[in-house]
Amino acid sequence: MPSLSHDHLELESSSHVPETYRWPPSHRHDYPTTSTANIPVVDISLPEAASLIDSACRSWGVFYVTSHGIPSHLLQAAETQTHRLFSLPLHRKLLASRRPGSISGFGRPPLSAFFPKLMWSEGFTLAGNPLNEVASTLWPEPDHDHDSRSHFCELMDDYKKSMRDLARKLLRLTLASIGGHGDGEERVGWLGLKDQMIEALQLNSYPPCPEPEKAIGMATHTDSGFLTILHQSGNMEGLQVLQPNDGSDPIQWVPIRPMAGALVVHVGDLLQILSNGRFKSVRHRAVVSRSEHRVSMAYFYGPPSDVKVGPMVLPGQCPIYRPTTWPEYLEIRARLFDGSLESIKISHT
Ligand SMILES: O=C(O)CCC(=O)C(=O)O
Numbered sequence: 001m002p003s004l005s006h007d008h009l010e011l012e013s014s015s016h017v018p019e020t021y022r023w024p025p026s027h028r029h030d031y032p033t034t035s036t037a038n039i040p041v042v043d044i045s046l047p048e049a050a051s052l053i054d055s056a057c058r059s060w061g062v063f064y065v066t067s068h069g070i071p072s073h074l075l076q077a078a079e080t081q082t083h084r085l086f087s088l089p090l091h092r093k094l095l096a097s098r099r100p101g102s103i104s105g106f107g108r109p110p111l112s113a114f115f116p117k118l119m120w121s122e123g124f125t126l127a128g129n130p131l132n133e134v135a136s137t138l139w140p141e142p143d144h145d146h147d148s149r150s151h152f153c154e155l156m157d158d159y160k161k162s163m164r165d166l167a168r169k170l171l172r173l174t175l176a177s178i179g180g181h182g183d184g185e186e187r188v189g190w191l192g193l194k195d196q197m198i199e200a201l202q203l204n205s206y207p208p209c210p211e212p213e214k215a216i217g218m219a220t221h222t223d224s225g226f227l228t229i230l231h232q233s234g235n236m237e238g239l240q241v242l243q244p245n246d247g248s249d250p251i252q253w254v255p256i257r258p259m260a261g262a263l264v265v266h267v268g269d270l271l272q273i274l275s276n277g278r279f280k281s282v283r284h285r286a287v288v289s290r291s292e293h294r295v296s297m298a299y300f301y302g303p304p305s306d307v308k309v310g311p312m313v314l315p316g317q318c319p320i321y322r323p324t325t326w327p328e329y330l331e332i333r334a335r336l337f338d339g340s341l342e343s344i345k346i347s348h349t
């Protein structure tokens with residue numbers, strides 16, 4: 001496989017999509033794309049927010065959240081920082097490359113390993129490592145880069161804190177509807193382990209593509225944690241979700257367009273496990289544009305690393321998944337990818 005730097009040069013300078021990025025039509029057009037669909041919108045200030053979330057997680061596995069309390073200037077400033085990071089020279093970004101076995105750093109998304117072609121994107125994962133360590137790699141000159149560094153750290157810190165609070169609120173509302181009679185939260189001791197919940201911030205950059213119909217920004221996948229909160233560049237399409245097949249509608253790709261004042265929330269695999277299959281993790285992907293440079297910021301939220309997540313079941317129900325920790329589940333995904341949830345199903349025959 002060509003080196004990342006070589007790929008990147010191709011990405012930046014090409015007037016066509018090189019072979020290594022050219023996806024077979026069967027991958028890109030596996031299902032038709034629709035232009036309209038009623039993606040649920042949940043105003044979390046409403047008294048009925050928990051039941052709206054329950055319905056959204058059961059039907060779509062994705063929803064827009066409004067009244068989330070995160071100021072638009074913070075979202076905008078974090079987006080600007082993301083653009084700044086990706087516009088750094090390649091050699092700087094490569095200094096912060098993801099090391100083997102690590103989640104953090106610059107590079108292709110780990111899910112690349114499961115696809116025969118490369119994706120038209122760059123990613124940067126901020127997970128666990130101190131922000132100033134990352135920032136001093138990207139902006140190494142102590143005097144000249146001091147402001148860039150501290151600005152980046154302050155903003156990303158604020159952004160992560162706001163996302164953490166929102167994710168916690170959303171998870172509480174979600175738990176109210178599983179495990180019976182609103183007692184979900186008391187039945188999961190780990191939600192009290194506030195500081196040990198695991199988070200990761202994934203910054204994605206999708207440069208303009210000369211032949212967008214031949215490339216894919218991010219291939220079809222589900223997210224692995226409980227919830228993902230996604231902010232995307234305003235007025236730029238890219239994210240699509242696969243409409244779940246409820247037997248009546250055909251399976252189709254549905255664009256999740258940016259909505260002013262709203263963030264996008266995805267149900268991840270661990271929430272599907274926790275809810276014993278009541279909620280479905282949403283399959284999604286990102287497509288690219290001929291003229292626009294889109295960025296997105298995905299905040300992943302999950303349990304403390306040593307907590308086994310198993311189904312919360314009502315009396316008389318059987319658990320359909322065996323308990324797993326997030327790191328164990330990531331190991332399974334690294335081997336089986338799409339088959340991971342199926343592989344931890346309990347057979348009751
Ligand atoms: O860029 C997007 O809209 C999707 C990003 C995504 O799915 C991810 O980072 O897991």
Ligand SMILES: [Fe+2]
Pocket residue numbers: 221222223284298
């Ligand atoms: Fe995702």
